[in-house]
Amino acid sequence: MSDARGMVAAVSRNDAYTFTKPNRDAIVLVAGIGVEGDVHAGVHVRHRGRVRADPTQPNLRQVHLIQEELFAEIAEKGYDVPAGGLGENVTTRGLNLLGMPPGTILRFGPPATEGTAGALTGRAAESRPGAATGSGAETGPDVVSARAAESWPGAEKAPRGGEGRGKGSEAGVAVLRGVLAAAGATSLDEATARAVAAVAAAAGRDAGDDPRPAVVLAGLRNPCVQINGFRSGLLREVLTQDAAGNVVRKAGVMAVVLRGGVIHPGDPVAVELPPGSHPPLERV
Secondary structure, rough: OOOEEEEEEEOOOOOOOOOOOOOOOOEEEEEOOEEOOOOOOOOOOHEEEEEEEOOOOEEOOEEEEEHHHHHHHHHHOOOOOOOOOOOOOOEEOOOOHHHHHOOOOOEEEEOOOOHHHHHHHHHHHHOOOOHHHHHOOOOOHHHHHHHHHHHHOOOOOOOOOOOOOOOOHHHHHHOOHHHHHHHHHOOOOOOHHHHHHHHHHHHHHHOOOOOOOOEEEEEEEEOOOHHHHHOOOOOOHHHEOOOOOOOOEOOEEEEEEEEEEEEEEOOEEEOOOOOOOOOOOOOO
């Protein structure tokens, strides 16, 4: 566990391929899939450039997060970029996302207590389409997560846990079955392989007793020239080099959904760092 705390500044979603994403009152995470109704949700890669290159790659970019502080930084250079402007799903405040290691778990919402766990689940269910009429009675976030994850081809081939692993952590691996199966069925470059290993390890250590929506950080967004189409010259501000000549990517981080549920602006964000050494995020 880390002492780091932040909050959600904005949430965004779009069901069409556009560079920016409109802000929403809430978004729904679906475990192992992404943001419900978002064009980038899925087990295999959904970003068009990645699909053209190799559609069999696992989707480690299910949720895109950017720290709000980036917008203040580039505003000093004359760039007006609103939340959702760079296509992120979750805009955070008060967190150094870029400095977190792969396998970091972010949990959204207030910590659950014995008396509030049911309320959190109810809140998520009531926020889903059809809840008011009762049509969503069988589609609460956890039900949707399980059905969606198991419906993807190859999901049954992914790891299901091992000896000594608790029911909770076994379930954590199970919801990512599709993504892990996709990773195991194709060739990965070294950076992607390390990201997959970090995601799998995070799922394996998740106790499964926290009902809050959660994502696992997989890596950095690799910004491309499309950013200049949104704001001319902006790419050079989010893709830079440090004093040693190393590439610095500032356009946010990419994550896989570990636990489904609803995220609202204003929700607190808790950070759980992986044990051991903390290598930096790499591009995914």
